[in-house]
Amino acid sequence: MTILENKPETTSKPDTAIFSHLESEVRSYSRGWPAVFDKASGSWLRSEDGKDYLDFFAGAGALNYGHNNPVLKSALVDYIMSDGVTHGLDMYTVAKRKLLETFESHVLAPRGLDYKVQFPGPTGTNAVEAALKLARKVTGRESIINFTNAFHGMTLGALSVTGNSMKRAGAGIPLVHATPMPFDNYFNGVTEDFQWFSRVLDDAGSGLNRPAAVIVETVQGEGGVNVARPEWLRALADLCKERDILLIVDDVQMGCGRTGPFFSFEIAGITPDIVTLSKSIGGYGMPLALTLFKRELDVWGPGEHNGTFRGNNPAFVTAAAALEHYWADDKLERDTLRKGERIRQTFMNLSDMFDGVSTRGRGLVQGLVFDKPEDADKVCALAFEEGLLAETSGPSDEVVKLLPPLTITDDELEFGLNILAEATAKVRS
Amino acid sequence: MTILENKPETTSKPDTAIFSHLESEVRSYSRGWPAVFDKASGSWLRSEDGKDYLDFFAGAGALNYGHNNPVLKSALVDYIMSDGVTHGLDMYTVAKRKLLETFESHVLAPRGLDYKVQFPGPTGTNAVEAALKLARKVTGRESIINFTNAFHGMTLGALSVTGNSMKRAGAGIPLVHATPMPFDNYFNGVTEDFQWFSRVLDDAGSGLNRPAAVIVETVQGEGGVNVARPEWLRALADLCKERDILLIVDDVQMGCGRTGPFFSFEIAGITPDIVTLSKSIGGYGMPLALTLFKRELDVWGPGEHNGTFRGNNPAFVTAAAALEHYWADDKLERDTLRKGERIRQTFMNLSDMFDGVSTRGRGLVQGLVFDKPEDADKVCALAFEEGLLAETSGPSDEVVKLLPPLTITDDELEFGLNILAEATAKVRS
């Protein structure tokens, strides 16, 4: 698919009867994008009626290398055709060895990181659950500090450190053992960083249960593209270190190059105690997750945390191929920053042109923020009509969040930004 | 691979340095089976040094149709080669429609089941978390009844209803909101079924928090191949219905034909309110899970439960292919029961021949139970040396648990049972 091919046709209403009949009301993306998708390639999705959609969403950040990336596809098909082990729990396999070696050589070693690697189950929420368990086991404490507008997952442990009140209510039990603290810039700079957090930690009468760990996203994607400054992250790391609290960076969405460097925390020069990775770590959009932690924290007993699909070997294969192809040098990182800057320019212009519009972001996660939340929704709806997929985020869905594939071409980027600019103009004029 | 090819060679020690160096101590299967697996086909795994292993484990029940099943492989590779959508969250896709239609036509409709289908994330523990959330939301109650030696998963919600004390301790917080009740035959038949459970439910002074739901496995795999009688399951269903408690059957391991019929609860003639499926539902060993529930329970709000890898489309493709190929008639079910009976005969003979050995099981989940737990471990270790993979289960790992692929040939079954019989003889003589 190419831009030229993207000729929206008059389309017939798609056949969605079976979805309405059989699939739970919990489905959500299909409500905003009521097409039935069939094929995908690079930055494009094609619906069954032949309409192409430029993808500024990238599987919620799980497709940093684009859809059906040919390099990874080739490795994947070869593996399947040769009867490589598909499903291996935590058995040793050749594919897993290859992934570990590549992760060591291309990710950990170059960054001087002495982490152990856990395969906690193939989803981000599994990686977070394992991180929280480990932090509690290491410290003997129960309480976790999370941040306003955090998103960490939907299973009970991860949900307890997630901010969204609708999703929290879904738990059906009171979510406890977590206390929210203000994320960077929560008060628009009028309040000293960590004023509240450091004070309640140091006040023996504050009533705060002493935390095992802090869990943080360096950029909050679901929370509305809230970007933590490097100095804030450094101060947070210092605060944790001084008080013997473990620092968990949840890099499920912002890792794997989304903000430029492989890990999103590299910009701050910090070394978290525990790191979670998922989404794009598999490379091809297949389920995979890792929990990384400092060597000395590896106090797990054998089998103390497990799960059937920890050994999703096809994803090991694509993961290793992606690391080898994209992380042997800094080209992807530089491209990401350059493209991110291109989006930022467009969004700055839109902010200048229209009242009630602002922007924030880092690398290839960029947000166009509308004072009136319904405007963000309208922009995304108009974009969809024009063949562009972009979603909203933030507590009131007030942010148009861009997560294009890192491999998007400049022309594709331009094409999509034009659609967004026109949609914004239409909505705000 | 075939039986004839299975010539164990003198093997060099496998290269596992990177695993020792980098992978967390939490790994477990690799400790009992210290081979590095490379290829897999049907009922066989081959290690990189060319040794073949007959697989009586089947990915902990995730490979009911065998490794790299050619029917599914063909569908999978075609899909990938044609750039079908790989990753789709809960967007509509052609592959998902196909799966829903096939699930309706081949599974639900023939059994008269009017369930809605939720894609809760691609693992069993996700399916359980969604089931528990929904039960709590529907009833407005928090408490769940689980059973002794239950296993439902490792995320906090699922772990709270899991029995194993080592795994529970891994939570690092007190696990609450669940109360265990005795599983069928917990007292070897000397105590009336549900004596305790029904009494505390009906006694307003018992101190039991009124439960939202009961979660049960019809056969407890991890718990030691504990088999609930159909009449016990019926009585449980009646008890739940009379007292307005939801019944959740966790069919993650026992569903998809493991015990014969597609759903393991069919033998009892009951219709659970909620059912979880995972492991073999994807067919090819790739992550997939479903939560099913009665239509009237679908009170989910859009997005109230979500997760990145809910739309693992390659697994939709293999799932649909498996349903079409294996569940259009009752051949697989009949074969499963026949082969299960074959195992049972062998195990009955072993029980007769050796003191301290007994057996239990249903369909193709069969357990050889040793009064001395260390014997079970020895049998599995001997079997591994002879090229057979089988794992132990039960609270003291006292049960050799057989979960062969449902597609295993009679000759392969014979071959494996001979190994087990010899190992048992060696251990118990």
Next chain:
Amino acid sequence: MTILENKPETTSKPDTAIFSHLESEVRSYSRGWPAVFDKASGSWLRSEDGKDYLDFFAGAGALNYGHNNPVLKSALVDYIMSDGVTHGLDMYTVAKRKLLETFESHVLAPRGLDYKVQFPGPTGTNAVEAALKLARKVTGRESIINFTNAFHGMTLGALSVTGNSMKRAGAGIPLVHATPMPFDNYFNGVTEDFQWFSRVLDDAGSGLNRPAAVIVETVQGEGGVNVARPEWLRALADLCKERDILLIVDDVQMGCGRTGPFFSFEIAGITPDIVTLSKSIGGYGMPLALTLFKRELDVWGPGEHNGTFRGNNPAFVTAAAALEHYWADDKLERDTLRKGERIRQTFMNLSDMFDGVSTRGRGLVQGLVFDKPEDADKVCALAFEEGLLAETSGPSDEVVKLLPPLTITDDELEFGLNILAEATAKVRS
């Protein structure tokens, strides 16, 4: 007051306007006994309109020595008149020293008990909260085992180990960290004692969180006069000891001689790790409570548990006087057993005479059990009309529970039993 004085008059409706207007709907005893009481002496209460009521309730067991016992009254008034310290928190006072010395000489030493004494606050629920805290601190575990139909108090810790579902619902949060087990005879003897409890303790896969302690009443008063057999208590003590679980006997209602001996557990020859006392320990009906525990369990830090009214010195004075006067020999104990036997005879006769009536009890806590709960209520209502106070208990309020003062005279007892016998006859005929 005496029996002869007890001439029920035609009474005008009492003035209860201020209660209706100002007191919360939570009030309960005043609903069944809508008199306004004014004076009290020995076994009698007199309402302001001059009607006398024989008291088979004794302040829910807080008035074992009767109302305004002259021996204690004299000590109390002397103390107040001489400006003895009234309120002392946990300061040393002469009155507290006297109480401790008397408790040592009259209670602990004669029974060979080497307990430390905590003043945890002046109510039973405070004593229970302190006991639970200490058990958790000593063991490092959170979970507590309680029994069906237990009653331990209304503050959140004590309420979590209480059985009554209406009272539990009042918590407004899910009550966790406690698991109920069947009290003695819960299955009418058809099931082996501790079958379920010992099994789940010993099964590493049962899902029961390992308990810090077991809390038990030897006779459940609120729960319906359920009497634990000595051999059951011994087996429970053994079970706890073997598994390193602390045994807490809540003797708030059954201690201070209610069942005969000072401690209700003496009959079983066991030594609990922790004991709670309240109600009649103060002797005169004024708030006082003690938590006793084995010397080696005294791991409290100074002030780790506190409370304003721990030092209710007037109650120390009456407590010491009661111990000196009533516990220097075994007269009270023998009288209690004799009078209890007298009640039991009457109740046995009633059980023989009327269908649907049975009896159980120990010492001077005796219950007349009605198969139809409304009958128990009717009997108490009739008794009230005839000038007798007795309350119902049990999960369905199906038991007429007798807790007369231990100091009741034989004539008074006879008088009251006649009223009950007539009421029972009227209700059951």
Next chain:
Amino acid sequence: MTILENKPETTSKPDTAIFSHLESEVRSYSRGWPAVFDKASGSWLRSEDGKDYLDFFAGAGALNYGHNNPVLKSALVDYIMSDGVTHGLDMYTVAKRKLLETFESHVLAPRGLDYKVQFPGPTGTNAVEAALKLARKVTGRESIINFTNAFHGMTLGALSVTGNSMKRAGAGIPLVHATPMPFDNYFNGVTEDFQWFSRVLDDAGSGLNRPAAVIVETVQGEGGVNVARPEWLRALADLCKERDILLIVDDVQMGCGRTGPFFSFEIAGITPDIVTLSKSIGGYGMPLALTLFKRELDVWGPGEHNGTFRGNNPAFVTAAAALEHYWADDKLERDTLRKGERIRQTFMNLSDMFDGVSTRGRGLVQGLVFDKPEDADKVCALAFEEGLLAETSGPSDEVVKLLPPLTITDDELEFGLNILAEATAKVRS
């Protein structure tokens, strides 16, 4: 006792053997004040060796009318001598009616308060537990907001909203369902009031569980004499009202005139939804507590919260006498403010004279704050030697907290302040 009588003698070491032998290590006041007290009158305590101590502590605020106040003593002894009902649970009694009528006429009516009155058990922690239960029942929510350095009691519900980390650790379970917010002036005025609290309430993504209620002390006694400004209390009340959150004022220590008016919140002109009273409400230092709430919040079912010692009738008698004698006019209130001002003058002078000393307080709760916590301790120790009882408070015990009887004479006040001034001079010079 009078000032002239206060001649400290050379004293022999008191006999405290039984305390050391028998009383739990949890005792605390006796450690700082190792005298054995015997008699008490007005503002004075006398130890058994005849030494008199001026009491600037007043039973932790439970003796606002002094020790053994003759007006109350007379009423109390008359009541006891006339065989008034001592112990009545929640039965109607003449003494309770009198208290309710007096409370209505002297407290509620003059202030235009339409509260219902609950007798929740005779201690402050009972009153708080009832308040929290009711707030949860009314709102259907679980979470409570408390404030930094709050103190509300030691039973599990009250402890969960208490700040002190040592006391919290004593729970032995994780304390949940409460989130602390900054008390007034927590950041020394540099941060806008309620910046954090109102922001997380209004942000649907903050992760804060929506609270049932806020519980607050207008002056935190145990927390270090932290005084909330009237405007802060008004803003808090507005914030609660706007967001449908119940406001609980815990007036256990600050009520009954301690800060001047009967209720400490009168200064702010607010009407809390729920109010707790204890300590001095009984007047004579005997256990009593009330929970007050707006009429429309009285959703209690009969017996839904109960407790044996709710009907401590002697305390009803002294409570009513105290209200009649002291709250018929505003003399006590004016005196309290005048005497409080007298202390404040002395403390201001000390603050001016010595570095590292400051002061805060309201009415007759006044604190002398030392930058070096050990200085506060030394001052209290020196004062004890000179015959003055005063305790420290605050998270580091850095505040000398004065809670003299409201009935203290000017000469006594002068006498005590001189001791404190000299002690401060000695310590800080």
